[in-house]
Amino acid sequence: MATWTWFHRLASPPHVYAFAQRWTRWFGGFAAVAMIVALVGGLVLAPPDYQQKDAFRMVYVHAPTAWLSLMIYTTMAVAAAVALIWRMKVAHAAAAACAPVGAWFTVVALGTGMLWGKPMWGAYWVWDPRLTSELILLFLYLGYMGLRAGIEDPSKADRASAVLAVVGVVNVPIIKYSVEWWNSLHQTPTVMQLGKPKMDFDMLWPLLLMFLAFALYFIAVLLTRLRAELLRRERNASWVREVVT
Amino acid sequence: MRTSAINAARLVALRDLRLAFRKPSQLVQPLMFFIIVATLFPLTLTPEMSRLRDAAPGVLWIGALLSSLLALEFLFREDAVDGTLEQFALSGQSLTWMLFAKTCTHWLLTGAPLALAAPVAAAALGVPADAMWGVVASLALGSFAMSLVGAIGAGLTLGARRGGVLLSLLTLPLTVPILIFGADATELAISGADFSAPMYLLGAIAVLGVTLAPLAAAAAVRIGLE
Amino acid sequence: MLRVAGLHLWRGDRHVLRGVSFEGTAGQCVLLTGRNGAGKTSLIRVIAGLLDAEEGEVSWRGAPVRRRVHDFHAELAYLGHEPPLKGDLTSRENLRFSVGIRRQVSGEEIDAALSRTGAHGFADRPVRTLSAGQRRRVALAGVLLANAVLWLLDEPTTNLDSDGQQLVAELIGEQLARQGLVVAAVHHALEVAGPVLKLELGTA
């Protein structure tokens, strides 16, 4: 059936490799341009927040990385589910490619969150629900990567970690809710507010552009890592000979 | 005549019960561990009962979590080594049901005794006698949910080297909601308040665990058997 | 009855099964031979559904196994390298549980099977006190009790004395006479009464 050909192509490593090879530079290029424009917009053009002054500018790095860390986990879990259901090797490779990037950006979201927290709360670490959830997300990534590293047989490691990713993504909303509940019981409401309820357009557009830039950037990195994974996994296949010589 | 799924699950549970009573040391050890951890806390914290009482929910729940992780390592490992799990997988019965039966039995043998022994540890931490019912109930429900989540981890680490540490690494973040609601229920019980709200949430997690965890555990065990 | 078509299996970089195909009919014994590492165990595990092959298909009674795996397993008895027995239970208890999860089984049936495999003398001793050969006899009783059409046996004569090896050959012969199908991986020659298909692995 014609409508299914794209799906079959998605399952074919040489096709995906060629696709990634063709498109990585486009995604990467647009991501770089968007990132620079958004940086200028956020750091130079946007007015400071009336409460937080220029400290609010950290939103342009903290929010996109925090969002990305969660988005990568979701992408990983979706890839894992697809891989499990349709026994698709490319999807396993994609899930494997997601994990290290996601873990890195979770660390960055935590780090920028702490740097933002110091001037706002007076301490680097406060048991704020968002920071706490982010920390647990980091543990989820570490568990995933630990399982992958702990199983020698690559095909077993693929499928076991895929099950874990799916279980983890079911758990993420529950963790988020429970942490918020826990926080509301134990903590006085946080003083951190993101500017006025309605953000100024001058503040908003660099943020939205930054989200877009990070999404494009992630796609570019994912495609590159995916190519590396495919080469390693398909080393005995004949198409590898053509693409590396 | 082919055995029904329920009867197969019942037999799995009966076999595990019989095996456990032939080798009781494996049952007693996690329980001892829990009691010792809980009673060592005053030595590191303070002998002052009022301050210990504040720390009691945390101590009890961390102790229960660690001891249940300790026990979970043995949930599937022996059966994987001696070929019992292969036998389950090839029995023509639903592996999900049989693993669910195993997990429930495991809880009956580790989690339930732990909840029943908790008043001893709780009393040592200055928890008043009126609160014991809440302590037992919250730990019983919470340890059941932990067993279900842990069964997934135990299945996933079957194929791994040094599965024990890995099992903790995988399972701990997944148990965060159980820990939060459970410790909250215990805390409310100790302070004499109504602890039904966190218990409902804990129950909701257990129900979700009952429906999803055995499926995931069965998928994990199948992968581990290869 | 059992059709294996074009199985390919890789373990890492090793191409273990290279297009294995054969067909087994009722009343036939398929003997898998080949040196160590030729893929005998892997093939048996692929047929049983414990291992997924990258390519190829296993069909039972004309339908792919994957589609109705529970029904296939209900007609299958599998005996791997290690007899699946619990050391702390007696032979009788072991069989009552392991056969019980498949079908309803009476004590008399278990006694008869244990007698047939020469394991009656130690039926009530904990399995951990038995020798490897004695365990193998208990496990063979388990295979008998499964009432399965298809037997998958991986080195069934391991640890058995010459009497025991004779017993395995007889049991297989009886299974063939019942119009069953046996697929067995063997190291040593096994004299089976009945039609035998020999399949040497690792030569292709």
Next chain:
Amino acid sequence: MTPWFSTLSEFFAMSGYGKYVWPSFVLGFGAVLLNAWLASRALAEARAQARRRLEMNP
């Protein structure tokens, strides 16, 4: 579209929050560059490895 800051030193000071703002941007975009580099290195290594394999058994 006018810059908010009138002098460069004002820009670096970030109304006194410079010591938090700048490290967080360095951390964030450092990780962006690092991950891009790590990914391209992984690809280069995988390609080199595949090429070596092909040379060994053509």
